[in-house]
Amino acid sequence: MCQPHVLLVNSTRIEDILLIMQVRNANNASDLSLSQTELPIQTSSGQRLLKTVTVHTGSMRYLLDMATFMTRIMFSLPLISQVGNPLQAALLADLSSALIAHAWFRKYEPDNITSCLSQLVVFAIAPVIITTATLPSPLTNVPLHLALFASLLLFSIVLYRISPFHPLAKHPGPVICKVTKLWFAWLSYKGKSHLYFRELHKKYGPIVRIGPNELSITEAPLIPHIMGQQGMRKGPMWHGRAYVPGVKAVSVPSLVGIRDISLHAKHRKPWNRAFGPAALKDYEDSLVVRGTELIEHLKAIIRKSPDGVGHTDISMYISNWSFDFMGDAILGEDFQLMSTGDKDGIVRSLDEAHLSAANMDIDDDQPPLPLIMASARLAIVAGSHTTSFVITSIMYHLLRYPEYFRRLQQELDTNFPPSEQAVIQVDKLSNLELLDAIINEALRLQPPIATYLQRAPPAHSGGKLLKDIFIPEGTSVVVPPYVIHRDKRYFSPNPDQFWPERWYVQNEKTTTDRTAFIPFSYGPANCVGRPLALQEVRYITAMLVYNFDFSFQKGYNPDQWDMDLIDQFIFIKGKLPVEMKQRNV
Numbered sequence: 001m002c003q004p005h006v007l008l009v010n011s012t013r014i015e016d017i018l019l020i021m022q023v024r025n026a027n028n029a030s031d032l033s034l035s036q037t038e039l040p041i042q043t044s045s046g047q048r049l050l051k052t053v054t055v056h057t058g059s060m061r062y063l064l065d066m067a068t069f070m071t072r073i074m075f076s077l078p079l080i081s082q083v084g085n086p087l088q089a090a091l092l093a094d095l096s097s098a099l100i101a102h103a104w105f106r107k108y109e110p111d112n113i114t115s116c117l118s119q120l121v122v123f124a125i126a127p128v129i130i131t132t133a134t135l136p137s138p139l140t141n142v143p144l145h146l147a148l149f150a151s152l153l154l155f156s157i158v159l160y161r162i163s164p165f166h167p168l169a170k171h172p173g174p175v176i177c178k179v180t181k182l183w184f185a186w187l188s189y190k191g192k193s194h195l196y197f198r199e200l201h202k203k204y205g206p207i208v209r210i211g212p213n214e215l216s217i218t219e220a221p222l223i224p225h226i227m228g229q230q231g232m233r234k235g236p237m238w239h240g241r242a243y244v245p246g247v248k249a250v251s252v253p254s255l256v257g258i259r260d261i262s263l264h265a266k267h268r269k270p271w272n273r274a275f276g277p278a279a280l281k282d283y284e285d286s287l288v289v290r291g292t293e294l295i296e297h298l299k300a301i302i303r304k305s306p307d308g309v310g311h312t313d314i315s316m317y318i319s320n321w322s323f324d325f326m327g328d329a330i331l332g333e334d335f336q337l338m339s340t341g342d343k344d345g346i347v348r349s350l351d352e353a354h355l356s357a358a359n360m361d362i363d364d365d366q367p368p369l370p371l372i373m374a375s376a377r378l379a380i381v382a383g384s385h386t387t388s389f390v391i392t393s394i395m396y397h398l399l400r401y402p403e404y405f406r407r408l409q410q411e412l413d414t415n416f417p418p419s420e421q422a423v424i425q426v427d428k429l430s431n432l433e434l435l436d437a438i439i440n441e442a443l444r445l446q447p448p449i450a451t452y453l454q455r456a457p458p459a460h461s462g463g464k465l466l467k468d469i470f471i472p473e474g475t476s477v478v479v480p481p482y483v484i485h486r487d488k489r490y491f492s493p494n495p496d497q498f499w500p501e502r503w504y505v506q507n508e509k510t511t512t513d514r515t516a517f518i519p520f521s522y523g524p525a526n527c528v529g530r531p532l533a534l535q536e537v538r539y540i541t542a543m544l545v546y547n548f549d550f551s552f553q554k555g556y557n558p559d560q561w562d563m564d565l566i567d568q569f570i571f572i573k574g575k576l577p578v579e580m581k582q583r584n585v
């Protein structure tokens with residue numbers, strides 16, 4: 001981990017300006033550089049400007065450290081040559097090199113695999129060179145050296161991570177999580193990390209160390225400090241998601257992967273205009289056209305059935321609808337997934353292209369067309385899986401608790417009376433109390449981005465203080481909505497229960513803390529598509545419930561829905577087999 005060395009080199013008063021020089025080690029900076037900032041400060045003689053000159057010594061310091069390492073090796077040669085026993089000498093050489101390698105990687109943390117491997121090779125062969133110079137026939141022992149070096153390095157890393165000297169040592173968590181991220185990677189691969197997050201917080205409390213350098217926090221009052229205006233930037237996961245096997249990198253990034261706060265704010269502006277409340281009207285036509293098309297497809301299934309009961313996987317239809325709608329709304333393109341299915345693998349190719357685009361570095365000279373295309377892809381991918389997940393989750397909960405299905409039908413019938421052949425109007429739906437409560441309740445229990453809202457202090461910031469919790473540089477914080485939404489401090493009684501009334505019934509026995517409700521995240525990098533998403537969810541849910549009577553298909557085990565959920569950043573859903581009858585509306 002890179003800790004800045006902030007040295008007060010000079011503090012002179014030059015008229016109204018105080019000059020303070022800082023020397024920081026900027027390990028990734030390519031060269032020596034200067035930067036200046038000015039802060040107004042109040043002194044006894046009035047307001048002054050505090051001028052901070054920061055000297056980034058980047059690669060100079062890096063080279064200096066490498067030279068120190070080499071010199072130490074040279075000095076250790078005579079020492080090692082005095083150790084008579086070759087095995088002891090090898091052990092000593094490997095131990096020194098492993099310890100120095102560990103300290104080196106902690107300090108410089110190369111995030112590029114080539115530079116990481118090449119530096120590792122330097123440290124691994126150093127003991128071989130040392131013993132070659134001092135001991136007879138060492139080359140035959142190269143595999144022994146490498147094995148020793150690797151074991152000692154691993155031992156040193158593990159020991160440090162569980163030691164009281166680690167900056168996150170005071171936070172509780174399972175030893176396996178403190179030692180390695182591989183355990184969590186395995187759980188994520190299995191898709192059940194949302195359940196593990198929950199278990200961990202039940203056992204260890206609201207702040208848990210979930211990785212060697214990572215905390216998970218479920219304290220609602222800390223959310224603004226973590227993700228708000230004065231919070232932290234996006235976390236390092238956006239680095240890690242850059243590689244998608246077999247996919248050609250595209251040349252521009254997209255908003256979601258931009259970690260730099262000011263660059264993100266700049267790129268976010270057009271998104272706010274495109275998806276803000278004022279722009280919602282622009283999407284209404286596509287929403288109505290595609291929503292009606294979905295209803296017609298379902299009616300066609302019923303018509304084909306001799307007994308007037310249609311059978312289908314509504315989960316698949318809703319997914320296809322959401323891609324068709326986003327394709328239409330964003331690109332003016334009809335993907336025709338509802339009509340023909342995903343024969344051409346459109347969904348997969350959009351997902352992959354989006355993932356690789358999300359992680360490229362961005363600068364001011366981006367050609368507009370590729371940037372627009374990357375943004376369009378992001379909007380389609382970010383907006384389709386999430387929205388279709390939420391609508392399907394609502395349908396699942398309505399079928400599991402059919403009294404809410406009936407009550408919602410009544411609410412819709414009252415507002416759009418079938419006897420008057422009323423048509424569901426998009427802009428009227430936001431006033432329906434039960435509809436909104438049902439949507440909130442599904443988003444609470446099953447937020448599509450369930451566990452991994454990650455933030456981290458920027459490089460050279462020295463870390464971040466969240467009230468009284470210090471987040472050191474080089475570590476990150478995760479906020480898991482799935483766990484916070486089921487925390488009885490914020491939602492009670494029965495936080496695990498689907499109970500939409502909690503959103504409008506207020507009494508001393510009920511707690512519904514909206515500051516802990518973050519399905520769309522929080523702060524400057526929250527979901528830019530929230531207004532559009534809510535409009536879609538309201539309309540499609542209303543259209544489905546208004547036009548049909550649904551029930552689970554016979555033989556379907558309702559517990560299967562939860563069992564099928566896969567948390568892979570976005571919740572991936574399984575099938576939802578339903579029976580449906582057309583209503584006379």
Ligand code: HEM
Pocket residue numbers: 255256257268275378379380382383384386387390447448449452453454518519520521522524525526527528529530532533534537
């Ligand atoms: C119910 C549906 C949706 C949910 C629950 C949802 C949730 C989220 C969440 C939690 C984040 C923030 C991730 C973070 O803080 O790291 C996010 C970001 C984002 N969402 Fe959504 N989303 C939904 C629908 C949409 C739609 C329809 C769009 C289409 C435009 C969209 C576009 C985006 C974009 C572009 C970002 C990145 C924002 C940024 O980095 O500034 N989302 N979404």
